[in-house]
Amino acid sequence: MSKIALTKRVSITMRGFSILKQYCPGLAQGKAAYELINSIQPFISVWFTAQIVNEISSQRRFNTILLFILGAVLLNFICSLLKNILNHVCNEKEAQMWNWFEKIFSDKQMSLDFVDLENAAIQHQRQEAQENLYMFGNGLAQLFWGISALVRTLVYIVLSLAMTISLFLSSSGNRFIDHPIWILIILVCIAIGGLSKSKATISENDIFMEYCKNTVWFNRVFLFFGKELYMNPEKAKDVRIYSQNTVAEKMLDKLISHEKENQSDIVKMALYPAIAQIIIVFANAVCYLFVASKALFGAFGVGNIVQYVAVLSRLGEGLQELMYLLSxxxxxxxxxxxxxAYLDLPNHMYQGSLTVEKRDDNEYYVEFKNVSFQYPNADSYALKHVNLKFKVGEKLAVVGMNGSGKTTFIKLMCRLYDPTEGEILLNGVNIKKYDYNEYTSIFSVVFQDFRLFSFSLGQNVSASASYDEDKVIECLKKAGFAERLNSLPNKLNTFLYKDIDADGVEISGGEAQKLALARALYKNAPFIILDEPTAALDPISEYEVYSKFNEIAGTKTAIYISHRLASCRFCDKIAVFHEGEIIQLGSHEELLADSNGKYYELWNAQAQYYTT
Ligand SMILES: Nc1ncnc2c1ncn2[C@@H]1O[C@H](COP(=O)(O)OP(=O)(O)OP(=O)(O)O)[C@@H](O)[C@H]1O
Incomplete structure (x- = not known):
């Protein structure tokens, strides 16, 4: 484990506390207050007990003894009451703490550049921080748990020192026992206990760090092979049909033997504290011997033996805990x-501030100027020198073979990625200069791999908690979902899927596609982009979408990706992509007229199924 300078540790710890305060307000403070009372309480009992025993063994005044008893009872009652209240509050907050820790990661994921969500190194970094936190409490939870120990340590050290002073000041009449060298001897004994604890902790932590690394790796692999493959219903079909569990079980066997190797670390981790404990016992024995000797020579009464033995052991514990805390x-x-390091990952995408002009005439035009794009860590370009300009109201179809760059073209237009070379302009201005949220607000997109959520139907379509019901119904009708909507008892309030609501409905792939289309329509953005929007639809629904396409798109600019070329005929322009380049651009008739062109080839390959 690499060393971190003390000043740096202070600033890291302070930042950790400020994150705790932001996400779990009141938790750290509540815990500190609880521990303060909890660690003062034993000293109250020790002090009162010493006074009572001293009184009994000397003057035996009944009223004084009664006063001490009442004082002890009253103070203990107040402490216990406050502790109980704080304990309940803290327990409730602590139970929620893990959820709020999740939120820290969710917030960061949401603010990352889209490209970083697909960056394996960054996601690995997140996963490692997350798993360390959830498996061992490493980081934030340790910091929180450390609050109790820190408060307890400080209280133990301060109060123990205060209550030990009289041990050294009292005189027994024996020169050897009263010699000031004993102050040093006792302090050295206590320090030896603390140092041995610290040494043990450092050695234990070194092994623990290595153990965490191995276990986090084990956990990640196990989560996939031992859980995800079986639990995720989306994967279950393929797992069963192709018996993928046999591959997983082989992997699990390997993991189990690897886990056995890790067991030796656990033994080593347990050994160091045990050795430290032996040293501590010897150091304590010297302290107790000193107290007993002083009492034997008459320096103080029997009651004080109780007090000094108790506070010296607390002082030792406090020092050991302080050393432990530092390690x-x-x-x-x-x-x-x-x-x-993960939370501070910067956003590399330039964040502009221009507002997108709200135009009543919807006169927006987009231009790709010599745009090339390479996915991070990819060897080749997914798009090469794309030049294309289209205006609002135009209907553009994008066709091409698998992997030719169609979806990438859309992703760049929506600024999920920035071009590697070239630029994209909206009304003549580089799209990077626009405010990101404003810019994305002008697009409604149905991605090939769109996702719906376990919200109500109305919330899914409107993408909002409260919505215009008539508008949602209108969009659902346009998308061909009207009949299904009428069959649902809770209509728009019906939940999708069963994760949140047991009465939620499961929907087919085609129905989901209709809902995704309705969501795009509800957004009512000037650009509507549909990536294979009818791939999951039955022929009748598909026909309905085509025939209503002009109505659906209205005056918006529509970009339509499809492998079914017949459905592209109604578009004003068709762009044919091939190996990342636009190799043809024109109307259906123009492109078909070129019998050497790719479009002609694709069209005829598909048309033969309809003509034979
Ligand atoms: N996230 C990614 N990271 C790296 N490479 C990618 C990524 N997404 C796509 N690619 C690659 O970029 C190229 C273009 O992919 P794209 O998805 O744009 O093709 P497409 O024309 O939409 O294909 P399809 O018709 O199969 O949907 C492909 O070679 C693909 O492997």
Whole structure:
């Protein structure tokens, strides 16, 4: 484990606390208050007990004894009451803490550039920070758990020192026992206990860091082979049909033997604290011997023996815990540093501030100027020198073979990625200069791999918690979902899927596609982009979408990707993509007239099924 300077550790710890405060307000403060009372309480009991025993063994005044008893009871009652209240509040907040930790990661994921969501190294970084936190509490949870120990340590050290002073000041009349060298001896004994604890913790932590790394890897692989493959209904069909579980089980066997290798680490981790404990016991024995000797020579009464033995052991514990905390702090600072490295990942996409002009005439035009694009870590370009200009109201079809770059073209237009070379312009201005959210608001897209969510039908279509019901119904009708909507007892309030609501409905692939289309229509953006929007539709529904396409698109600019070339005929222009380039552009008739062109080839390949 690499060393972190103390000043750096302080700033990391402070930042950790400020994240805790932001996501779990009141939790750290509540825990600190609870621990303060909890660690003061034993000292109250020790002090009162010492006074009572001293009184019994000396003057035996009944009223004084009664006063001490009442004082002890009253203070203990107040402490217990406050502790109970704080404990309930903290327990409730602590139970929620893990959910709020999730939110930290969700917030960051949401703010990352889209390209980074697909960046394996970045997602690995997130996963490692997340799994360390959830499996071991490494980082933020350790910081939170450390609050109790820190408060307890400080209280133990301060109060123990205060209550030990009289041990050294009291005189027994024996020169040897009263010699000031004993102050040093006792402090050295306590320090030895603390140092041995610290040494054990450092050695234990070094092994623990390695253990965490291995276990996080184990967990990730196990989650996939031991859980995801079986639990995810989307994968279940293929797992069963192709017996993928046999591959998974082989992998699990390997994992189990790897896990066995890890067991030796656990033994080593347990050994270091045990050795430290032996040293601590010897150091404590010297302290107790000193207290007993002083009492034997008459320096103080029997009651004080109770007090000094108790506070010296608390002082030792406090010092040991302080050493432990300092070593432990380095571990969670290392994990917090990893978490912060992920949280501090910058956005590389230029964030412009121009507002997108709201035009009543919808006169927007988009131009691709010599745009090339290479996916991160890909060897080749997915788009090469794309030049294309289209205006609002135009209907553009994009066709081409698999992998020719059609979807990539759409993703660039929606600014999910920035071009590697060239530029994309909206009304003559580079799209990077527009405010990102404003720019994306002008697009309604039905992606090939769109997703619907476990919200109500109305919320799915409107993409909002409250919505215009008539408008949602109108869009559902246009998308061909009217009949199905009428069959649903809760209509727009029907939940999709059963994750949230047991009465939720499962929908077919085609129905989902209709809903995705309705969602795009509800957004009512000037650009509507449909990537294979009818792939899952039955022939009648598909026909309905085609025949209503002009009505659906209205005056919007529509971009339509399809492998069914017959459906592209109604578009004003057709762009034919091939190996990342636009190799043909024109109307259906123009392109078909070129019998050497790709479009002619694709058209005829498909047409033969309808003519033979
Ligand atoms: N996220 C990605 N990372 C790396 N390469 C990608 C990614 N997405 C697509 N590609 C690659 O980019 C190329 C173009 O893919 P794209 O999805 O744009 O093709 P497409 O024409 O839409 O294909 P299809 O008709 O099969 O949907 C392909 O070679 C593909 O493998």
């Amino acid at each position: 432990d702090n380095e571990v969670y600072c290392t994990h917090l540093q990893n978490l912060f």
